[in-house]
Amino acid sequence: MNNKLNSKIQSFGELQQSRVISLFSLIGMSITAVMSIFALFQSSLTLFAALSISSCIFFAAFCMVKWRSQTKLSSFIIIYLLYILMFYLIYTGGVEQTGPLWIFIVPPVSVYVHGLKQGSINIALFVFITWILMFNPEWVTGQTIYAHEFKLRLFYSFITISFLSALYEYSRTQLYHHAIELNSKLHKLAHFDELTELRNRRSAQIILEQQVSDFKEHKTPFSVLLCDLDYFKQVNDKYGHNMGDKVLTEIAKLFRHNLRETDYVSRWGGEEFLFILTDTDFNEAYDIAERIRTAVSQQEIALMDQDIKVTMSVGVQEYQSDMSIDQMINLADKYLYEAKRNGRNRVLPHQQ
Numbered sequence: 299m300n301n302k303l304n305s306k307i308q309s310f311g312e313l314q315q316s317r318v319i320s321l322f323s324l325i326g327m328s329i330t331a332v333m334s335i336f337a338l339f340q341s342s343l344t345l346f347a348a349l350s351i352s353s354c355i356f357f358a359a360f361c362m363v364k365w366r367s368q369t370k371l372s373s374f375i376i377i378y379l380l381y382i383l384m385f386y387l388i389y390t391g392g393v394e395q396t397g398p399l400w401i402f403i404v405p406p407v408s409v410y411v412h413g414l415k416q417g418s419i420n421i422a423l424f425v426f427i428t429w430i431l432m433f434n435p436e437w438v439t440g441q442t443i444y445a446h447e448f449k450l451r452l453f454y455s456f457i458t459i460s461f462l463s464a465l466y467e468y469s470r471t472q473l474y475h476h477a478i479e480l481n482s483k484l485h486k487l488a489h490f491d492e493l494t495e496l497r498n499r500r501s502a503q504i505i506l507e508q509q510v511s512d513f514k515e516h517k518t519p520f521s522v523l524l525c526d527l528d529y530f531k532q533v534n535d536k537y538g539h540n541m542g543d544k545v546l547t548e549i550a551k552l553f554r555h556n557l558r559e560t561d562y563v564s565r566w567g568g569e570e571f572l573f574i575l576t577d578t579d580f581n582e583a584y585d586i587a588e589r590i591r592t593a594v595s596q597q598e599i600a601l602m603d604q605d606i607k608v609t610m611s612v613g614v615q616e617y618q619s620d621m622s623i624d625q626m627i628n629l630a631d632k633y634l635y636e637a638k639r640n641g642r643n644r645v646l647p648h649q650q
């Protein structure tokens with residue numbers, strides 16, 4: 299159940315990312331389309347062609363994420379198209395040498411799309427290539443000569459923005475992981491008993507409701523075992539409440555150890571426990587109850603300087619059509635009471 303909640307958070311994160319990627323591809327498509335029109339009016343035909351092609355690729359990336367759910371591929375296309383477009387703008391200067399001003403888009407998009415580590419590596423590579431293009435145009439027969447001061451300030455501000463983007467991404471992922479961790483803790487508090495670490499009553503109620511709806515849909519049988527430790531007050535009175543707690547945790551361990559993978563055990567009340575046995579009819583449930591009762595009665599629990607043994611009584615009930623959960627538990631409770639009256643350390647009702 300906890301995993302379900304965490305995977306809900308994760309898929310919400312993925313949904314958010316695909317929304318951002320599709321929004322970004324739409325914005326990229328619109329901006330490059332508008333810029334290509336400007337370039338056309340200024341008779342920069344190569345720039346017009348480059349921007350128009352980019353606009354079409356952004357649109358294709360948008361379609362991919364929207365109708366094909368290809369978020370990863372789409373983000374890959376967007377980010378590398380963005381880099382190529384930036385290198386092109388730096389190399390050619392864009393309109394009146396304003397092209398390099400667009401490079402500030404790179405850091406936030408890089409770390410968002412590729413994550414902190416890969417995004418930072420990409421930014422470093424981007425800085426390196428940009429540095430070659432701007433400071434060593436002769437290496438690549440660059441056409442644009444930018445003023446030295448402009449280049450320096452561009453780099454300083456780019457590095458500052460990169461650092462801030464990385465910091466922001468770091469806090470964002472920290473918060474995300476913190477949310478998942480907090481969710482696990484809250485889930486544990488809401489569904490598990492602190493002392494025994496078994497499921498609590500509320501969690502057992504949810505499982506019972508699920509079992510009833512499974513029964514209604516597929517007629518899958520299920521049974522419960524209501525267990526109560528015998529004369530537990532005497533343990534508390536003799537050894538103290540803390541030692542009583544220790545007995546409860548040891549018994550809980552034994553329960554977990556004896557549990558099938560498909561079954562559940564919860565702390566129903568003080569020294570009362572409820573097993574929910576899925577896909578199990580009365581006869582099978584009785585056998586399981588006997589097995590657990592025997593295991594409890596044979597378990598030696600080390601208390602202070604001596605080993606003690608406890609026993610428990612069990613009421614078994616298989617779910618019957620049109621029974622409410624309360625009715626089922628009340629019947630199990632009635633058999634438990636009878637088991638106590640008949641001398642304790644036994645399972646009731648007997649098998650036919």
Ligand SMILES: Nc1nc2c(ncn2[C@@H]2O[C@H](COP(=O)(O)OP(=O)(O)OP(=O)(O)O)[C@@H](O)[C@H]2O)c(=O)[nH]1
Nearest residue numbers: 526527528529530531532534539540542543568569
């Ligand atoms: N140490 C400890 N004791 C608990 C806890 N919850 C309930 N108890 C004790 O469990 C005892 C239950 O006593 P009773 O209901 O009289 O029953 P019993 O002594 O087990 O006798 P029978 O059930 O009739 O066999 C009480 O002394 C409670 O204080 C707990 O969390 N820790």
